[in-house]
Amino acid sequence: MRKLNIFFDVDNTLLMWDGSLRNHTRDVFQRILDQGHLIYIWSGVGIRRWEMEVNKLDHYVTDYFIKPLYDHRARLPKLGVTVEPDFVIDDHRSVVEVFGGYHIPDIATPDDEELLRVAEAIEARARGEPDGESPRLIPSDGQPPTVQG
Numbered sequence: 631m632r633k634l635n636i637f638f639d640v641d642n643t644l645l646m647w648d649g650s651l652r653n654h655t656r657d658v659f660q661r662i663l664d665q666g667h668l669i670y671i672w673s674g675v676g677i678r679r680w681e682m683e684v685n686k687l688d689h690y691v692t693d694y695f696i697k698p699l700y701d702h703r704a705r706l707p708k709l710g711v712t713v714e715p716d717f718v719i720d721d722h723r724s725v726v727e728v729f730g731g732y733h734i735p736d737i738a739t740p741d742d743e744e745l746l747r748v749a750e751a752i753e754a755r756a757r758g759e760p761d762g763e764s765p766r767l768i769p770s771d772g773q774p775p776t777v778q779g
């Protein structure tokens with residue numbers, strides 16, 4: 631089972647427009663850690679430790695980074711991202727297309743279960759299975775990483 635660096639975006643991925651936390655966030659974070667993966671939080675607007683602390687999620691998180699908003703892979707070193715993202719969850723498709731991961735809808739209904747799909751996708755990726763049929767699961771662009779883990 632491969633250990634993965636899982637990178638979550640914040641706005642409209644974990645925290646919705648009204649400030650609410652997306653359904654299942656805490657359970658899915660615990661499920662990811664139980665499988666030996668690491669959780670990183672990144673955002674294009676800065677380090678979001680405060681938001682994670684307010685929602686009592688900080689202790690699940692290994693580190694925080696600033697997310698490149700363009701030239702995503704090339705700009706990792708400049709932004710001090712010292713860990714290679716293996717699987718990203720983001721409401722912006724372009725980020726997911728570069729690193730591979732799950733393109734999550736930016737709107738969550740009250741019965742939203744997208745993070746459960748994310749957990750299943752991470753588990754399949756860790757088992758080395760080809761990506762499933764979900765159109766929201768996107769492989770990476772295949773470019774070699776520019777960051778040494």
Ligand SMILES: [Mg+2]
Pocket residue numbers: 639640641642643720721722
């Ligand atoms: Mg976002």
